Amino acid sequence: MALVARSALADRLAAEGVLDAGWRGAFGAVARHLFLPAVYWEFVDGAAVRRDRDADPQEWLAGAYRDTAAVTQWDDGNEAGGHQDFTSSLSMPTMVARMLGDLAVEDGHRVREVGTGPGFNAALLAHRLGADRVVSVEIDEAVARAARGNLAAAGLGGVEVVVGDGADAAIGADGRVDRLIATCSSLLTDVPVAWLGQTLPGGVIVAPVATLFGGGAIARLRVAGDGRAASGRFTGAADFMRMRQQRYQAPPVDAYLPGEWPGDAEASVTGLDPEDIGGSWLAQFAVGAALPDVYYRRAPYEEMVTWWFFDTAVTSWATVDSVPGGGEFDVRQSGPRRLWEEIHAAWNAWDKAGRPGYEQFGLTVTTTGARTVWLDDPDHPWNPTTH
Structure with missing residues (x-):
C-alpha cells in the first residue's frame, strides 16, 4: 500500500503542476511514512487530528500520503506542555514540492538545509543529488537524532545532520554551498545575514519569511557576484514555524x-x-x-x-x-x-497599487544587515508609511 500511495501522491503533485519533472523520481522513491513517528497529528481543516499507528494503522498510513502537514513535536518536546504550539513537523507535500522547485538544483550541487525536522526534505534532496551533497542543520538535538534514524531507515543515512543554529555563521565552516533552503521561517527584519556567507556567489537561497502582522511568504534570493547581497522575489504564500531564536514574546x-x-x-x-x-x-x-x-x-x-x-x-x-x-x-x-x-x-x-500579489514583492538582504522589501523593482522600496 505504501508504494502505491507514494506513487499516487507524486502523480497528484505532478498533475497539479507543482512538482518539477526533476523531482518526480524522488517523490516516487522516498517513503514519507518512514519520517513519521508512531503518533503524529495531521492538520485537517485547521485542526490537529491524532494519528496513532497502533490504534488505526490504516489511517496512520493514509495520512502520511495526503497533502497535509503532520505535526511531529509539540512545545519543543515538553510532554507536559499540553500541546500549546507545534514545534516540528512534516510540511505539506505541495509546499515541499514548490520550494524544491524554487531551489532549481542541478547535478553536482551542494545544498545546506536549515531545519531538518523529521528529515523528509533532506531525504528528497539526497535522492536527487546524493547523500554526500546534502548537509542539514537542526537546532533540537532530539529532533536531529530522530531524523538521522529516519534517514537511515530510508537508506539515506549518508546525509550529515548537524545540531546547531542555522543562523550562525560558524555553521558554514565546511564551505559555501550552491543552494540553501530553510524549512523554518524568519522575520523579514531578521533574515539571517549569515546565509549570504554560506552560499556561493550566484547561488540561490529559498526560505519562508513572515511579518509580526502575519502573512508569510517564500523568498527566492540569488546571491550577487560579490557576495554582498542577495535579492529576489517572493514566490507565494507560506506558513512555517518561526526560527526558535526569533519567536516573539509580546508584552502584556x-x-x-x-x-x-x-x-x-x-x-x-x-x-x-x-x-x-x-x-x-x-x-x-x-x-x-x-x-x-x-x-x-x-x-x-x-x-x-x-x-x-x-x-x-x-x-x-x-x-x-x-x-x-x-x-x-x-x-x-x-x-x-x-x-x-x-x-x-x-x-x-x-x-x-492594484492589490499586488506576492510575486510582485521582493526582498534584498545585504551583508551590512539591511533587509529591504520592494514592489516590482529593487529600486522601489515598499515603504508607504513613515513614522
Whole structure:
C-alpha cells in the first residue's frame, strides 16, 4: 500500500503542476511514512487530528500520503506542555514540492538545509543529488537524532545532520554551498545575514519569511557576484514555524495601558473594517512588510470583534471595534504613533497599487544587515508609511 500511495501522491503533485519533472523520481522513491513517528497529528481543516499507528494503522498510513502537514513535536518536546504550539513537523507535500522547485538544483550541487525536522526534505534532496551533497542543520538535538534514524531507515543515512543554529555563521565552516533552503521561517527584519556567507556567489537561497502582522511568504534570493547581497522575489504564500531564536514574546496589554481602557486614547471612526485585513493573508503581508514592528491581537466579544494593535517598542496602541455590517467603526489610539492611521495608510497604498500579489514583492538582504522589501523593482522600496 505504501508504494502505491507514494506513487499516487507524486502523480497528484505532478498533475497539479507543482512538482518539477526533476523531482518526480524522488517523490516516487522516498517513503514519507518512514519520517513519521508512531503518533503524529495531521492538520485537517485547521485542526490537529491524532494519528496513532497502533490504534488505526490504516489511517496512520493514509495520512502520511495526503497533502497535509503532520505535526511531529509539540512545545519543543515538553510532554507536559499540553500541546500549546507545534514545534516540528512534516510540511505539506505541495509546499515541499514548490520550494524544491524554487531551489532549481542541478547535478553536482551542494545544498545546506536549515531545519531538518523529521528529515523528509533532506531525504528528497539526497535522492536527487546524493547523500554526500546534502548537509542539514537542526537546532533540537532530539529532533536531529530522530531524523538521522529516519534517514537511515530510508537508506539515506549518508546525509550529515548537524545540531546547531542555522543562523550562525560558524555553521558554514565546511564551505559555501550552491543552494540553501530553510524549512523554518524568519522575520523579514531578521533574515539571517549569515546565509549570504554560506552560499556561493550566484547561488540561490529559498526560505519562508513572515511579518509580526502575519502573512508569510517564500523568498527566492540569488546571491550577487560579490557576495554582498542577495535579492529576489517572493514566490507565494507560506506558513512555517518561526526560527526558535526569533519567536516573539509580546508584552502584556498592561504594559501599554496601565489602568482602565480607553485611558488617554483619542477617539475617531474609520471606514475600513480590520476584518478585511485579517481575512486576507496577502493583505496582512503587505501591511506587515510596511510596518514590521506592529502586531495585533483579535478579541471576539459577542457579535463584535475588537482588534488591538501594538508596536514592539511598547509606546503606542490602538483598537478598532469591528461590527458585522457596519459602515463606520470606532477607533481608539494612544501614544506618540497613530497605529491605526499607519495601518490604514499601508492598506490604502496596497489597494491603490492594484492589490499586488506576492510575486510582485521582493526582498534584498545585504551583508551590512539591511533587509529591504520592494514592489516590482529593487529600486522601489515598499515603504508607504513613515513614522
